[in-house]
């Protein structure tokens with residue numbers, strides 16, 4: 001977590017002491033905060049196999065004590081975007097101070113809360129709300145005054161947040177959704193007219209080579225396959241067995257989400273996929289780019305080391321033995337340590353603006369002249385996708 005490393009060293013468990021801090025009661029019945037706040041701490045997270053899990057949803061399969069892993073992912077994503085968000089001109093125009101108007105930012109599935117706090121610092125005139133199934137592991141004294149959090153399950157609807165936000169950000173959380181299309185629509189409805197939605201998600205597959213091709217996973221009939229691919233494949237399958245609609249997400253992200261969220265203005269929608277290196281192997285680009293990509297690779301390799309452990313409870317729940325799961329996890333870590341010829345993970349970025357047509361929103365800035373898809377890779381345009 002940024003700037004509180006020394007605090008953390010002297011603190012006991014992170015998840016038990018924050019019920020009262022900067023959590024505001026939600027405005028409608030879909031929020032669980034009101035009832036959760038009255039419960040004892042141990043019911044906010046559930047302990048299982050030495051890890052902590054949220055108590056609001058059975059669908060999201062990863063532990064809730066995952067802050068360090070998520071912060072590494074955040075740093076890697078931010079470096080690959082060149083900042084906290086794509087389409088910087090549009091985001092800054094949408095969030096620009098306006099007399100008499102409170103600009104609001106919503107982060108859905110906010111995880112460790114790091115994106116929220118950094119956005120709150122970058123846009124001190126905006127109110128930032130992060131919602132998540134689990135409490136955010138931050139100390140109240142580290143929070144900017146314009147940043148708060150709520151516990152909510154998106155699967156229960158977002159009626160209480162409708163039409164309130166200038167920017168809605170959803171990153172790497174869709175595996176926790178039961179019905180991707182319905183949730184996407186409800187998330188779009190949280191926007192004000194002209195507000196911008198930013199969606200970012202990995203597609204759970206690994207690639208290598210040039211052009212990038214899918215790396216087959218390890219199995220007894222493919223002994224040279226990748227354990228990393230196998231672990232993530234089994235993890236995704238286990239999540240689907242628990243009710244996740246993650247398969248639909250991939251289709252929607254590949255096709256262009258404006259087709260599935262008809263309130264977004266297609267003329268403002270952009271899609272880009274970026275291949276991020278896992279491990280510090282990247283030799284392409286100028287020296288500064290190389291250094292940055294190597295750092296991204298190191299962060300993601302650490303992040304996936306931790307993922308190899310975080311995914312285990314879900315894989316075991318789906319029927320695999322602990323022994324087999326331990327073996328895969330160990331091989332995954334070993335593979336990432338020594339496999340230096342180009343493993344990548346693809347991350348999809350999307351953004352689009354709520355249609356202004358029916359609301360007469362004046363002179364809304366647009367993201368670009370053409371709707372559509374821009375494919376690029378970390379080796380040809382790693383940091384400037386939306387600026388092209």
Ligand SMILES: C[S@@+](CC[C@H](N)C(=O)[O-])C[C@H]1O[C@@H](n2cnc3c(N)ncnc32)[C@H](O)[C@@H]1O
Pocket residue numbers: 054057060070071073074108109110111112115131132133134152153154155170171172173174175176177
């Ligand atoms: C992989 S983490 C990503 C966190 C953060 N968005 C980031 O990019 O650093 C996914 C987060 O989404 C949350 N989440 C998953 N399903 C959710 C749901 N149905 N409602 C609210 N939050 C959810 C999880 O609790 C978890 O903290």
